[in-house]
Amino acid sequence: MSHHITRAVTQDEIAAYKQAGVVLLKGILSLESVNSLRRSIDLTVNKLDDSPSGYDFTKVLKATAANDVDQLRAMSDGQYDLEAIMDYVKSTGKPLLADEDSEARQGAYFIDTGVAARLDSYRQLCTHGALPEIAGELLQSGTVRFFGDQVFVKEPNTPGKTAFHQDATYFEIEGEQCCVMWVPADPVTLETGAMMYVRGSHRDGTLYKPNVFISQAPLPGSEGVDLPDIENNLDDYDIVHFDVEPGDVLVHHYRTIHGTGGNQSRYQVRRAASIRYCGDDIRFKERPWAPAQLHHTGRLNTGDPLSGTDFPVVWERAPSDAVAASAAPGAALGQLAGSQAA
Template sequence: MPNHITRAVTQDEIAAYKQAGVVLLKGILSLDTVNSLRRSIDHVVNTLDDSPSGYDFTKILRATARNDFDQLRAMSDGQYDLEAIMDYVKSTGKPLLADDNSDAREGAYFIDTGIAAKLNSYRELCVKGALPEIAGQLLRSETVRFFGDQVFVKEPNTPGKTAFHQDATYFEIEGEQCCVMWVPADPVTLENGAMMYVRGSHRDGTLYKPNVFISQAPLPGSEGADLPDIENNLDDYDIVHFDVEPGDLLVHHYRTIHGTGGNQSRYQVRRAASIRYCGDDIRFKERPWAPQQLHHTYRLNTGDPLSGPDFPVVWERHAPELMPGAMAAEAATGQLSGTRAA
């Protein structure tokens, strides 16, 4: 199986995830896995115009800045009513977020959702092998269910930032056992848009209003605490970022606050997938403001455990045959060993 784990998750890494709300797992994914991810992301970009959940956030930024509501209306036939949302953003007085000198920068910021529901090779990556096994180790759950996915691409010279936010209130779930895996397909540094996390921000249980990603303005009708202005006060927070290489994996708790800058590099694209997994204690929680999941096949009720084809079981602790190679053998002997992440 090409989608395999290259080493075990260590006890120190499990502890870091629990305490900091984020952990870097160095060199844990195989080259075959990374290459499969790259091919999938490139397919997503090449077919973005055909996806009802695919967007170029750079175009949205520029159309909003120009008050070009005709263009926003033309892009509003899918997951979001962009005309209404960006009109609301304007009414809040919250600025659009972009790096300095953005007028001369032409790179695109692409996003698409629900790739696993429409691209078989990408679904294999999500539901078999390395990623579900890693989720099982970090969540300390008896079972792991696939929850969802997105793809993010920031081309070189992309001005658009991703506002600091908390995933939990975009998701229609509640509980503790949900992790988000950020899987890079390219080398990533602060220059081209490294992920930045507020360490420990998951621990007090606070739920914050979700925002529109390219502004701190909250989604219309959303509930929760107001997220502070982290972008303009970085020194006031315990923020950590990670330079990563293909084969590395970042995993954060779904309440951990995080964001990114634009891609200020001249040549290096930043391609990555965000893949989400849930453990035993997660229950469905209706949030009317949450982004529509157009690929879902049916609707759960608040309080229901996750179930059905939208949320398949992808790993079970007492099923070694689901585990790849060396990890299955180590699980059978109750041992975990490996290289500590830097």
């Protein structure tokens, strides 16, 4: 299956990505790519119990609230020791995050990591065609390497929020040229859990402590600046969100702070993939607290360029394009029109 880009990335979109740290690329994926993504996500959810990195966060929230140690222990044989993490979260006094009236809503919040390593059709989407080409244009890099992926599903009536966070300190890398693509398989609005971004939060280089996604509590042993309480002070920040449709792609810099609410819709599921790419300047950086990547086959040392089968080159700039890119003038900020204050 081929995954061709449906239109070129514009200079205004490149400028918006650089300045705001996030850009919406409307209608840039083909229907073929969207349908492939939907099939991949549905298959991933159906096989979630077979994945060492797959979790139903709604079950985690419920087990923690009920102090169901046996259930947490049963879910702790994969990527995370959930029993230990939830004990730690309780010790911090930080609440678990959920929308209001969560008791009345029972939808599930699924997440899985490293799906591309197990599912060939999904890996094809991640490593060939449109998405790597988009990364090459936005990163302005000579080469692009695939860095990783996650799949997120929030069913209708799912109260679980995703805490505001910064991807950079979950990733064992350093440098500037890393982008994260949020690719929806369904229409997404604020009601169903649209992504919210703190515009320009990538620019000063601050690295914030990573949290446990369903709470503001930082990961045990993590380093960085404490992230402020954005959830309860949205008006104090320059927050933008975008209503998106299948075929759209949201792309943010890996230091851009972002988060989401639950899915308050009664009927609309919210399926999406987070796919990550790195450019030439990225180097490996060991972070002992970073979530284990159980699908990786090797290990790099701090300072090493990305290499090997875990981080394949998925796009290379033609020599003539490289000359043109270096000579291209700056463009006015665009593509932020139509974004809405959250």
